[in-house]
Amino acid sequence: MAPTDTSAVERNRAIVISGPSGAGKSTILARLFKEYPDKFGFSISHTTRGPRAGEQNGREYHFVTKDQFKELVDQKGFIEHATFGDNSYGTSIKAVNDIAEKGRICILDIEMEGVKQVANHPTFPRPRFLFLQPPNEEVLEQRLRSRATDKEEAILKRLKQAKIEMEFAKSGEAPHDKIVVNDDLDKAYEEARKFIIEG
């Protein structure tokens, strides 16, 4: 295995973007990737679920067995991981470093529990944390409804979780270096862009 190019990893410190579902993370990241097509990348996650038709190992996911997954967990090889139902998912240190070694900045779109794990990882160098916040709960609800991707039950679940995430962001426990309120999209994008590009 090739040694890690530590200078590339240090130069291209990863960015963690988090925020409640519907805060606008995908919208802002889509703009960023469009404006800077060669600058960023997403890491490829590991999963214990089987590949779906058309999915290729190492492209959509690194498909691994439960034992392989557990081995990586035990080695602290994941910066964050979680199990949903029967399947586990994780972001490995190597997958993040692979992006940096290509000269790109790895963007990690991670939910709250994952953010805590990344911030507390024993060896992974601290990335920069950006929290995207909706202007308030009412606006968030409107946006989730007009996005029209979820059933009522899922929307209510997302709103409940959003409250928890926003409380966490306000608490002293949160690692965020920057909080951007996504009210006017152009303004929020510019603030996020500036933080991501200029620090």
Ligand SMILES: Nc1ncnc2c1ncn2[C@@H]1O[C@H](COP(=O)(O)OP(=O)(O)OP(=O)(O)O)[C@@H](O)[C@H]1O
């Ligand atoms: N500033 C804004 N003003 C109005 N609508 C917005 C704004 N930002 C995002 N939206 C809309 O709000 C909806 C939610 O945004 P988006 O899907 O980007 O959120 P997300 O944080 O990526 O959510 P998830 O975590 O569920 O993937 C989308 O329909 C998007 O077009």
